């Protein structure tokens with residue numbers, strides 16, 4: 001190793017005495033010490049000196065490498081295009097609406113029945129009730145032992161679709177207390193789909209600096225006839241609550257895109273930032289205790305990630321795609337939840353809006369001309 005001053009070169013031996021840690025260079029001054037010492041002249045590491053005769057060869061090597069990098073970029077682009085086409089074909093074959101069913105394990109607070117009321121296969125589930133047996137076919141059934149990771153693996157290909165410029169919606173639907181919030185939000189030890197999806201989006205887009213995606217995030221809840229902005233600064237949330245309804249307005253532009261006026265949208269540049277905003281939104285969500293669930297969600301919670309596509313990456317497609325992740329309020333039987341007063345009203349509102357959502361999904365599936373989206377809000 002050489003450390004040179006302007007006038008002289010000090011040679012430091014690279015070999016170290018036997019038994020000495022080669023990393024420590026015991027006995028020798030550290031470069032930082034040399035720099036700080038008032039007795040030694042200023043030193044610098046000279047890495048820029050290239051002998052003239054080697055310069056040309058080096059320039060040629062750099063040119064060759066740049067050519068190779070460009071070739072690899074083109075190849076990557078063409079492979080990306082093929083991957084996109086294949087993924088689209090797979091998703092077309094599987095259908096644009098896919099339904100998974102997750103069976104929640106018994107909780108310690110529940111009485112475990114000797115005969116389980118359900119049995120599962122990988123794509124079907126049989127539910128036994130007094131005197132009847134019903135079988136349902138689904139795209140995938142997750143048994144009680146399925147982990148958060150197992151569920152996420154099935155959802156993950158849709159994230160790639162969102163990055164490819166398609167709009168994607170993942171929603172959790174089910175009776176109260178069946179594990180929707182656990183699946184979407186999860187816990188600190190077992191994060192759910194939303195956090196895993198955020199992590200994966202940043203992971204998949206961090207490698208390629210030429211493809212600079214941008215991400216922004218919004219969160220809202222649909223609660224008792226109002227849309228509440230979960231990421232709004234505190235003061236404006238309080239002002240909203242003071243007038244009992246936060247009248248965020250839904251608009252549809254001529255291209256059919258749905259926009260929510262005045263909804264807070266925050267730019268996020270990495271996973272840490274995104275997960276902090278997500279925690280803030282979660283804390284602002286309405287929950288309360290019922291007989292069925294100690295912390296029952298009393299609203300539908302929607303997390304929207306807006307993905308700005310890199311320039312030129314989306315030939316013919318929208319330059320912005322949206323990923324919606326929705327934890328719906330649970331359908332409830334009032335007798336079972338023991339809800340009264342406000343909690344009962346919330347349960348009714350959730351039931352009605354879920355039934356309207358069923359109509360929306362049925363209309364989408366039948367490819368109807370009119371999809372009754374607004375009905376969902378009218379009923380809450």
Ligand SMILES: Nc1ncnc2c1ncn2[C@@H]1O[C@H](COP(=O)(O)OP(=O)(O)OP(=O)(O)O)[C@@H](O)[C@H]1O
Nearest residue numbers: 104175176177178179180181182293296297329330
């Ligand atoms: N797969 C699972 N493994 C372990 N515990 C689970 C699982 N699913 C749900 N739980 C637990 O069951 C309870 C109810 O789950 P959760 O709150 O997610 O239900 P929910 O469907 O969101 O209910 P609601 O509609 O009332 O909000 C929670 O204590 C949760 O931790």
